[in-house]
Structures are given as structure tokens and as C-alpha cells.
Amino acid sequence: MADPSTxxxxxxxxxxxxxxxxxxxxxxxxxRPVVRAVMSSLVAATVLGLAFLVYDIALDRGAVLPGGDLxxxxxxxxxxxxxxxxxxxxxxxxxxxxxxxxxxTTRTGWSAMLGLFAAVPIAYLVLVVLHEILKPLLVDL
Numbered sequence: 183m184a185d186p187s188t189x190x191x192x193x194x195x196x197x198x199x200x201x202x203x204x205x206x207x208x209x210x211x212x213x214r215p216v217v218r219a220v221m222s223s224l225v226a227a228t229v230l231g232l233a234f235l236v237y238d239i240a241l242d243r244g245a246v247l248p249g250g251d252l253x254x255x256x257x258x259x260x261x262x263x264x265x266x267x268x269x270x271x272x273x274x275x276x277x278x279x280x281x282x283x284x285x286x287t288t289r290t291g292w293s294a295m296l297g298l299f300a301a302v303p304i305a306y307l308v309l310v311v312l313h314e315i316l317k318p319l320l321v322d323l
Contacts, residue, residue: 215276215296222275223268223301227308230267234260235312239320257309264305265298272297 199207234256241251273294 215293216300218275219268219272219297219300220304222271222297223264223304224308226267226271227264227301227304230260230263231308231312234309235317235320238313239317242321260309261305264308265301268301268304269294269297272300 237247237256238253241247241253273289273291276293276296277289
């Protein structure tokens, strides 16, 4: 059995990668289930967030809507819908691995939990981007 130190010296020393190089490599090679969970939540949050932004700007410009100013309620519904859609769509499109020789894939609550955990930060990040970046640009027009 060869000594590991001589084996490493024969191949050449492995170079240490920097922090950002490692993170960039992890970003480029993300697992498919995680990408699907994030994208399903991101699409739902963006579509619903744009609808909320239209409602918010309409109220800021003096629109009189039935029920008055219900921004807080609409915001709570937005977050609940993003979480529900993110979890359910991820449950539908991210099956568990089947293993060797098993043609069927299964879906469990873990797929939905992956979508839920991805949807929580995405819902708030999309709101921040829409409210802090996009809304000031649209209001100044």
C-alpha cells in the first residue's frame, strides 16, 4: 500500500481554493432538486409580488378600492401563497431518488419541506427588491 504523502507528491500538491472560488463553484454545480425548489418559489414570489406592487402603487396614488387599505392583509396572503405554492410545486417536480432497480419514484413530505424552506427567504427577498428598488423607480416616473 502506497504512502498517501508520496501519492500526493506524485500528483502534485492540491491547491487551496479561495472562499469566493469555492462559493462560485458550488453555485454553478447546485443540485437539481435545490434549483427546482428555488426556481418554483422565485417564479411564484415574483408574479404575486408584482401583483402586490401594482396594488400598493394604486393605493399610494389615491385609488379608492373596495375594503380600503388592506396592504397588511394582502401582504400576509402573499407570503402564505408563496409558501404554499413553493412547497406544493416542489413536491410535484422533485421526487425522491428511486435507488437501484426501482423504476418508480416516490414523493414524500420531505420534497414539500424543501420547497417550503426555499420559499421562506425568497418571499421576503422578492418583496425587498420590489419595494426598495423597483417601486421607487416606478413612482418617480
